Amino acid sequence: MKKGAATLFDAAGLSDQAPRPLADRLRPKTLDEVIGQDHLLGDGMLGRMVRAGRLGSVVFWGPPGTGKTTVARLLAEVTDLHFEQLSAIQSGVADLRKVFDQAKARREEGRGTLLFIDEIHRFNRSQQDAFLPHMEDGTIVLVGATTENPSFELNSALLSRAGVLTFKRLDDTALESLLERAEAHEGRKLPLTDDARSALIGMADGDGRGLINLAEDVFLSQGPDAKPLDREALATLVQRRAPLYDKGQDGHYNLISALHKSVRGSDPDAALYWLARMLAGGEDPLYIARRLVRMAVEDIGLADPAALLQANAAKDVYDFLGSPEGELALAQATVYLASAPKSNAAYMAFNAAMRVAKEGGSLLPPKHILNAPTTLMKQEGYGRDYAYDHNEKEAFSGQNYFPEGMERQRFYTPTGRGFERDIKERLDRWAEIRAKKGAGR
Template identity: 70%
Template structure:
């Protein structure tokens, strides 16, 4: 193999990706995860006890999960075995477990690292339980998805979840400085472009090194890129955003809470994050409609009209022009007066409907299309409200066994302030007219 690289004019080590050549050799070299591998980190404390137990590493790509697992095996003198849930099935697991048992009989324990462990189904995850319990393996699973949702409770009860954080710009900067030492040349970037590169990596150390390697390949002799030159060379890195997974729900939740909290600027930011990540625009539009009815309601009846109009405008215009209509709706909703009175009233009325069964409405307000129904009193003494003073009769519309209820309690904000005054006036007339 060395002859092959030599004949091609390449150094064998230089042919390896920069990120692979820069893998930390000790836990102390891992950047951005001091809460795990620092002097008082969670893994540091576990190593002091001499037993780490089974672990689940949860965090975004490029934060060192695989590297830390490999280093843990070295620190604890365990045989390191790595598989990927994407390419492995139950038959593969059985082979791995059998090899671990044989190794154990020879006096060597096994640390089994399972990348993308959330890709296994429930039956495959259950297969780990007996070999974890009898000590055949120490499991270290890595996942980019929330273990609470993606892994079963039985496995989680036998493993400790440790969270890896996206690398901040300082940690990315440390990696780039190390890369310059290994490459024996500076990055061909000015200061602003260097900071931009750290941001473009989006917390992913591996991505930062891959981008840096691309820059070194692209730069001419003595050439230095500014931010515009950086963007032209590497284009852009797609943001981390999986429409079917946790990031999708995190951002829509953030958008909803910003609208509810009347912060239009934060709402625009999270809307932009979702649009930039390729989120389905009609999904966003549907959620804006939901916000209009859940958090604004009748405090501003136009909110629902605006949200629906934004959906129709996007349908009509498409991207990118229609996205401005979604932004307009988000800002309108965020700046509208807020009320969940209608939302609460709806939930309370549903509870009452379920709890009290099929109560008969008062016969007074029922139609009497047949002679028998008239004889039974259907429609008797009904007062046509338009003929009553103030167009309000004050008659009782509630089932006798239930009695009058109050579900809707409008707030003293926006249009609901006027509704509250109207309801209080009707209550006064109702009392006066008995």
């Protein structure tokens, strides 16, 4: 009988004889066999916990197929904790209560419980709160796994009691090691050309489990004497998977951030790459178009007023043509914005004006710029001494337009880049005239 087996089926060793996916058969048996997470194991935090013989509650944050479940199971083994696994997608309060009761009984017998919760971010606030007393009194050691940013998805109370450990996406070297492990297990090389092998690793997109599943498809479809598949034949066989990208979660925000910052950083090549990544991942092109419009007004502004026209035109073109032709307009706008001179002067000026408007209260405009449609208003001085700018030299009067009692403000400071060079010259000239007339305050 196997110690710590979850079921009688497992305890009898019958599960070893049942058909299992290759990824399950290759699951590491020890922490030393885990690939790609050396920063956590060995001299990392988990390695130190294991050597100390005391495991604290943690949250594993990282993309799929990076070993989160495997590491949790192995941690339970090396610390002699009972391993209990639940999925937040399939479990509710009743399931949690049952696990807690069993863990309490187990604790009374002198054995602790490692409770592994997959997709822990799927639990709501009250469900997450249910863990707290059992973590505090030592009934369970909680190991949660999530692909989403814990800062946004998990309660602060839970995070204060559990460290967050980041699992890294597996790089090409780690994925190659997994392929070699699969080949050793199968006793033969994958029937792939070197180019196709590189393509297979690329298809996995950093997902170790996904890579082994793809390799298993190749092994099952190609006999020992099969001719090596090239890149095109491989793509046809396994049906190339879309890049990892969740439009509603971290992938969505990470990629649009990368696109926006590439445009702001005036790198059209990087911007095109992130645009292509988003489109390949199934992002709504009109969402991208809206963000391009925002980039035009936030990061380019009056340094190139045509940037806003380009961004709006790209949105209209996509509305008119649809996909895939309309996507070229998005690409053109992306290149234009990334290549344009940059200025956030108008953006910063508006923010500053909003702060002063909120802090200043309900100050009235100066009377000389108010219309006086009634006799009473004329008697009150409305419109008195107003200077009509078109009648002034250089069409500039230099009169005051700020509320009475407010010092003159300077919100907008053009950068001197692009079209703002001309704007800066005009504003400097008007400031000079205003100073000479003594109208500035």
